Amino acid sequence: MSEVMGLKAKLGLDVFKPGPDAHIKIRPGMEKDPRLKKAILLCPAGLYSENETGEVVLTIDGCLECGTCRLACGNEVLDWNYPDGGIGVQFRFG
Ligand code: SF4
Numbered sequence: 001m002s003e004v005m006g007l008k009a010k011l012g013l014d015v016f017k018p019g020p021d022a023h024i025k026i027r028p029g030m031e032k033d034p035r036l037k038k039a040i041l042l043c044p045a046g047l048y049s050e051n052e053t054g055e056v057v058l059t060i061d062g063c064l065e066c067g068t069c070r071l072a073c074g075n076e077v078l079d080w081n082y083p084d085g086g087i088g089v090q091f092r093f094g
Contacts (some may be wrong), residue, residue, distance in 0.1 A: 019087035031055035038072040
């Protein structure tokens with residue numbers, strides 16, 4: 001019988017090719033906007049966090065390009081774009 005693979009193990013198979021610029025950015029001055037708190041809870045890759053000054057910080061490496069943060073937070077607080085071709089996530093499991 002085959003072993004069931006967990007989400008973290010599946011995500012660990014993906015490959016991420018970084019680009020010169022982050023394809024998603026928190027708009028300047030919006031780092032403490034309460035709408036960003038939703039991204040901390042919802043980002044499946046766990047890329048949003050809150051620092052000691054209460055600002056939300058995004059670490060783009062590992063982004064799955066799922067669009068969850070864009071839908072949850074909106075374009076007023078996020079500058080959201082897909083990365084250029086050949087850059088970003090390469091899914092290796094389905
Ligand atoms: S697009 Fe998805 S994986 Fe990437 S930062 Fe937003 S919620 Fe996280």
